Amino acid sequence: MNILYVYAHPEPRSFNGALKDTAMVTLGKLGHTVKVSNLYAVRWKAVLDTQDFRMRQDPYQFNPALEQIHGIQTGSLSPDILEEIERVAWADLIIFQFPLWWSSMPAILKGWFDRVFVQGFVVHLEKGQVYERGLLKGKKAMVVVTTGATREMYSPGGVHGDIRNHLSLITHNIFEFVGMTPLPSFIVFGAADMTRDEGSLQLNRYRAVLEKL
Amino acid sequence: MNILYVYAHPEPRSFNGALKDTAMVTLGKLGHTVKVSNLYAVRWKAVLDTQDFRMRQDPYQFNPALEQIHGIQTGSLSPDILEEIERVAWADLIIFQFPLWWSSMPAILKGWFDRVFVQGFVVHLEKGQVYERGLLKGKKAMVVVTTGATREMYSPGGVHGDIRNHLSLITHNIFEFVGMTPLPSFIVFGAADMTRDEGSLQLNRYRAVLEKL
Numbered sequence: 001m002n003i004l005y006v007y008a009h010p011e012p013r014s015f016n017g018a019l020k021d022t023a024m025v026t027l028g029k030l031g032h033t034v035k036v037s038n039l040y041a042v043r044w045k046a047v048l049d050t051q052d053f054r055m056r057q058d059p060y061q062f063n064p065a066l067e068q069i070h071g072i073q074t075g076s077l078s079p080d081i082l083e084e085i086e087r088v089a090w091a092d093l094i095i096f097q098f099p100l101w102w103s104s105m106p107a108i109l110k111g112w113f114d115r116v117f118v119q120g121f122v123v124h125l126e127k128g129q130v131y132e133r134g135l136l137k138g139k140k141a142m143v144v145v146t147t148g149a150t151r152e153m154y155s156p157g158g159v160h161g162d163i164r165n166h167l168s169l170i171t172h173n174i175f176e177f178v179g180m181t182p183l184p185s186f187i188v189f190g191a192a193d194m195t196r197d198e199g200s201l202q203l204n205r206y207r208a209v210l211e212k213l
Numbered sequence: 214m215n216i217l218y219v220y221a222h223p224e225p226r227s228f229n230g231a232l233k234d235t236a237m238v239t240l241g242k243l244g245h246t247v248k249v250s251n252l253y254a255v256r257w258k259a260v261l262d263t264q265d266f267r268m269r270q271d272p273y274q275f276n277p278a279l280e281q282i283h284g285i286q287t288g289s290l291s292p293d294i295l296e297e298i299e300r301v302a303w304a305d306l307i308i309f310q311f312p313l314w315w316s317s318m319p320a321i322l323k324g325w326f327d328r329v330f331v332q333g334f335v336v337h338l339e340k341g342q343v344y345e346r347g348l349l350k351g352k353k354a355m356v357v358v359t360t361g362a363t364r365e366m367y368s369p370g371g372v373h374g375d376i377r378n379h380l381s382l383i384t385h386n387i388f389e390f391v392g393m394t395p396l397p398s399f400i401v402f403g404a405a406d407m408t409r410d411e412g413s414l415q416l417n418r419y420r421a422v423l424e425k426l
Contacts, residue, residue: 010262011275046320049223061225065361065405071409083412103386104317107324113315125361131372148278148338159344160390166382173316173373177367 001213003034004091008098008109010040015191015199016099016146022203023095025143026196026210035087039108045080046111052078068118070196077118084116088136093213094180096170097144099191113174122178134179141175142183143167144206146191154189163187183213216240216426219250221311221322228404228412229312229359232298235416238309239423248300252321254256258293259324265291281331290331293309297329301349306426308358309383312404316379326387335391347392354388355396356380357419359404367402378401396426 005023009016027034050056054065055076071077088094098105123130147154147163154163171182186209187203218236222229240247263269266280268289284290301307311318336343336397360367367376384395399422401415
C-alpha cells in the first residue's frame, strides 16, 4: 500500500516519536511504500491566509472557500499545499498521528486540514460530492493519538466525555465527509504518566495493529 | 464588564467582519471595556513550539506541558503569550468569534488555546485544579460561530451531527475544564449563502444577545 503518515509532535525524543519510529520500521518491513509529512520538522505553515493563493479570483475580498476552488482549478495554490495534495492523491491510506491537545489536534495539524483539504479536491459542495460521493472515496484513514488524561476520564461517563465522540469530529466530519473510510483509532491513554514497560507494551500493541492493516 | 474579544477571520469585509464590528459598537455603547485579540491582524503565531519558552527547564527533551508550567512560574514565556495571559486574567468575559472550519476552529485560534491556556495558569492537573476548581473560575466565555452548512445538517439527526455536540469540545472540554462558565453559543448557520437581508437580521439578533449580557 501507499501510506502517507502525517505526524504532528514537536519532540523526536518523546513517546510520540517512539510511536512514529515504530510505524516507520514496521510499515517498511511489511513492504509498504511510506511518505512522511513531519509537520514540525518541515515547519509547516499552519495558518490558511491570502498567501496560500498565488492567483486570486477576487483580490478585493478574501473568501477562503471560493479561492480554494479557484486555486485547485488553476493549479495556483502555494507549492507546499500542492505537494501535500499530490501525496494525498497518491496514498491508499493516510495515518494521522498526534497528541490530543484540548481534546483535539494541535494547531499545526488543524492547519494542515484547513490548507490541504481544499474544496474542489476533497469535496465539492455545490455538486453534492460529500460523504458517499466524497472525492477521496476509496482511501482509508486512521487516527493515532496519545492523551494526557486517563481512559476513565475519556470514557462515556467520564469527566471529559467519550473520546470516540470527540474523535468523531475527525473520523466522521473529516474522513467520512470527504469519502474516506476510517479505520479504528489507535489511542494511548495517560501517555504522560507511563512507565517504560507500559510504553513498550503500547509500542508492541501499535506494531500488532499495523501488521494487520 | 471587562470583555476580551478573540477574533479569528482573515477578511474584514466578510460577514464575520460585520459581526465583529457590530459587537465592537454594541459593547462600546453599553459601557463595557473591550480588548480585541484580532489573531489574523496581528499575525498570531499559531504553533506551540520550543520558541515559546525563553528559559527551558529541560533543554534536551521538549515536553510542552512541563515547559508551560515552568514558563508561567518563571515568567519566561514569550512576550506574545504573556500579553494574552494578562488579557485573559483581566477579562470577566471572553468572546471567541470564528468561522467553523472542519467542524472546529481555524488553526490560528486552536493555536491560541495551545499556547495561551498554559498549565499552571488555567488549570493545574497535579493539584486537581480543573473544572469546579479550574483556575479561571468566575469568568464567563462565549462562542460566536458561523457555519457554511445549514442548521438541518448540524441538527441532532443531520449528516454532520449535532453542532452542540461539536461545540461541547470548546464549551465543556475547554471553558468548563478551566472553570469558566459558558454562555449560550451564538450560531449563524449557512453564512455563505445568506442574502443581505438575512445577514442584517442575524446582525440584529447578535446585537440583541450582546445587549442582554
